[in-house]
Amino acid sequence: MRKTIIAIFGIVGMLLGFYLGELASSVSWLKWLAIGGEIGFKNPVVLDLSFLQITFGLWFKISVCGVLCMVIFGFIGRAVARWLKV
Numbered sequence: 001m002r003k004t005i006i007a008i009f010g011i012v013g014m015l016l017g018f019y020l021g022e023l024a025s026s027v028s029w030l031k032w033l034a035i036g037g038e039i040g041f042k043n044p045v046v047l048d049l050s051f052l053q054i055t056f057g058l059w060f061k062i063s064v065c066g067v068l069c070m071v072i073f074g075f076i077g078r079a080v081a082r083w084l085k086v
Contacts, residue, residue, distance in 0.1 A: 001086045006077040013073025014066045021065030036063030 025034035044057030 002078075002081040005081045005084075005086065006074055009073040009077025009080065010070045013069040013071070013076075016073070017066035017069025018061065018063055020069065021063040024065060033065035033068075034063055036061065036066065038062075 021034040021036070024030035038059065038061050040059030041057050042059065044055045047054045047056070
């Protein structure tokens with residue numbers, strides 16, 4: 001349960017950090033927060049077995065602000081898990 005709480009806080013931190021990085025990219029002295037890259041498949045891979053069709057796809061957009069917020073929210077999640085005594 002503790003690892004789940006930390007993972008959820010980390011994912012929320014990454015999402016929030018991505019949007020904060022996009023907002024910060026419009027400010028000249030905060031543009032470095034939006035530096036990042038993309039990892040994954042842009043076009044999903046399709047496995048067609050005639051009776052079953054499965055689509056595989058995974059794509060991440062990572063930025064400096066996203067990673068910083070993920071780490072910060074991970075620590076917050078750890079503190080919340082400790083506070084909940086999980």
